[in-house]
Amino acid sequence: MGITDAERVLQIVGDLDRLLIEVRDPALDEAGIGREQWQILRMLADGEGHAMGEVSDMFGLPGATATRLVDSLAQRMLVYRRHDELDRRRVLIYLAEPGRTMLDHVQSSMLGRADALLAGIDPGERAELVRLLGRAVSTSDQPAHQE
Template identity: 45%
Template sequence: MIARVGWQLAELLTRAEHEVSQRLAAALDAEGLTLNQWRVLSHLADGAGHTMSDIADHAMLPPATLTRVIDRLVEVNLIYRRGDIGDRRRVLVYLSTRGRNLHRTLASTLEREEEALTAALGDQEKELLAELLERLTARGR
């Protein structure tokens, strides 16, 4: 029975992730962005410079894929790379002014999409779902 419950959980999580990703991807597509590009922009929105390995961890992307995503975002002037002043061997990635403006616009759009996705849930259920998912993912760390 446990194996069946585990499979059901994996199935439900996969379906939920697919539905959320599809909705967000549709909203991002209007701006010519992919979900992977959004994850990078979102991570850089804190204003700090981030290393490629830090971004890869946050965006859940393998290095080769991340390099292509970063190259594309640099190409369209949404982010830029700079050498780390404290360690010349490292390169840090930052959000450009254009990227910051786009992030601000898209963040509110994606927030509305998230609200639409969770409209059937009450505030307490949304909080509970977020808490349970956080606890579930924290176990793997």
């Protein structure tokens, strides 16, 4: 009995996870931030300001963990808090300029490593890879079909 498509996909995703770690972790280590902190900085890069509950929900973190992570970013002046102008009881978190600079540097470092990994792949195949991975992610974000 041969390997199924689903089994092969799981193997490939495992290998991609290893590659992602090789691309991501050196840049994060150099910046002195963890994966969750990087994800928070990326979320805040839209400039809209986000409540702590949004941070918790987006990354599936307990509220106390999200608060601890944001506190550590605020201590390094990478993010700041401001009361919501429409609801003064609500506090929003924003990306500070040093946080944007750090995020840009981390992203640039990751892109350099990712480009090196993709160097042997034809540009047309790269485009197809991006399309298929994007489709897989968007499909996984949809609720399972029930009959």
